[in-house]
Amino acid sequence: MRRETVPIPAPDLPASPKLSKSKPDVSGVENLIRAMLKKHRTPFMLIRGSVLERQFQRFRKCLPEVMPYYAIKANPHPKIIKTFIKLGAGFDVASASEMKQVLALGASRDKIIFANTVKSAEDIITARRRQVPMMTFDNEPELYKISEHYPGAQVLLRIKVGNEGSVVNLSLKFGADPEDAHLILRKARSLGLVPTGLSFHVGSQSKNVENYLQALEISAHIFDQAKEHDVPLKIMDIGGGFPIQHFDNEIGVNFERMAFQIRKQIRQLFDKKVQFIAEPGRFLVGPAGILVTQVTGRAFRNTLRRGQTFLSALAGPTCDSFDTLSLDVEIPELYVGDVVYVKNIGAYSSASAVANFNGFPPAKIVPV
Numbered sequence: 001m002r003r004e005t006v007p008i009p010a011p012d013l014p015a016s017p018k019l020s021k022s023k024p025d026v027s028g029v030e031n032l033i034r035a036m037l038k039k040h041r042t043p044f045m046l047i048r049g050s051v052l053e054r055q056f057q058r059f060r061k062c063l064p065e066v067m068p069y070y071a072i073k074a075n076p077h078p079k080i081i082k083t084f085i086k087l088g089a090g091f092d093v094a095s096a097s098e099m100k101q102v103l104a105l106g107a108s109r110d111k112i113i114f115a116n117t118v119k120s121a122e123d124i125i126t127a128r129r130r131q132v133p134m135m136t137f138d139n140e141p142e143l144y145k146i147s148e149h150y151p152g153a154q155v156l157l158r159i160k161v162g163n164e165g166s167v168v169n170l171s172l173k174f175g176a177d178p179e180d181a182h183l184i185l186r187k188a189r190s191l192g193l194v195p196t197g198l199s200f201h202v203g204s205q206s207k208n209v210e211n212y213l214q215a216l217e218i219s220a221h222i223f224d225q226a227k228e229h230d231v232p233l234k235i236m237d238i239g240g241g242f243p244i245q246h247f248d249n250e251i252g253v254n255f256e257r258m259a260f261q262i263r264k265q266i267r268q269l270f271d272k273k274v275q276f277i278a279e280p281g282r283f284l285v286g287p288a289g290i291l292v293t294q295v296t297g298r299a300f301r302n303t304l305r306r307g308q309t310f311l312s313a314l315a316g317p318t319c320d321s322f323d324t325l326s327l328d329v330e331i332p333e334l335y336v337g338d339v340v341y342v343k344n345i346g347a348y349s350s351a352s353a354v355a356n357f358n359g360f361p362p363a364k365i366v367p368v
């Protein structure tokens with residue numbers, strides 16, 4: 001994925017030239033980076049607590065009816081989890097291991113959703129032992145497994161919804177056909193489970209609000225249908241996917257406007273008694289992360305120069321070409337030893353990195 005990258009010249013990090021001067025508010029960030037460079041070896045990733053809090057409050061302000069359950073897969077650093085516990089968030093966990101992690105850090109078991117539609121028997125048993133009753137499913141065989149290992153569990157049916165325009169499409173892998181919803185919910189009840197609600201995910205980094213609006217419409221219809229069939233549902237989980245601005249000049253991301261439309265749809269279609277939750281990952285943690293790294297080598301290939309800048313690829317040190325920050329960023333000429341920082345990189349970066357791949361340690365996380 002392309003990211004906003006800003007170089008700081010070496011060796012003693014004077015004020016950054018042209019690129020950073022054109023950006024109004026980076027000086028505080030660069031001063032912070034300069035201070036951190038005195039204490040930590042590169043590469044490291046700063047996670048700014050103030051930004052975690054700002055994103056959480058933005059979410060709460062724009063969608064006050066929706067309680068965010070932070071999807072820790074985006075970045076499971078303990079400091080981040082503790083910050084969200086303090087702020088009153090719930091948690092979306094994908095495995096027993098993530099569940100144990102948030103519980104050990106002090107999360108309340110009533111504010112955890114085991115949001116993986118296919119779980120191992122062992123993981124379901126852990127949920128029962130830890131008394132974490134709320135979990136998602138999207139297929140009938142999973143219901144048999146849950147009813148065997150956690151009778152009385154509260155189950156939310158994940159339905160397949162449109163993921164058009166999202167950077168990561170999740171509907172290929174997850175979600176029951178909405179048409180089968182009321183039958184499968186009744187099946188859940190007949191197996192001794194508590195059919196509690198619905199969930200969906202519009203795909204990660206979804207700039208297309210229509211995905212949410214249509215998913216809510218489909219869900220509201222299922223809520224009505226379920227009520228008619230005497231299976232009243234009480235929780236609507238609208239998943240993650242809320243987008244962030246990865247680059248300063250990126251257009252098309254307006255969380256506030258999207259949230260306004262989502263809220264309107266919720267009010268129009270659902271009974272006031274329905275409880276709403278969401279599973280934001282990227283939105284809460286992405287903007288808080290800044291990767292700080294250093295140039296270890298450079299090569300000129302098909303050089304394209306525009307004035308003071310070069311069209312450049314920035315890549316990591318491993319022998320895999322996936323290890324690339326950007327293939328087409330315009331930056332001034334860089335020299336070995338120059339420091340480069342990358343903003344808005346807190347989600348699905350260190351969390352997805354394989355430790356010691358090719359013998360390289362991952363960037364250390366530095367909470368600030």
Ligand SMILES: Cc1ncc(COP(=O)(O)O)c(C=O)c1O
Binds near residue numbers: 071279281
């Ligand atoms: C079930 C589930 N919930 C929440 C998320 C978080 O999504 P996002 O980071 O796009 O908000 C994901 C991401 O893959 C997911 O699979």
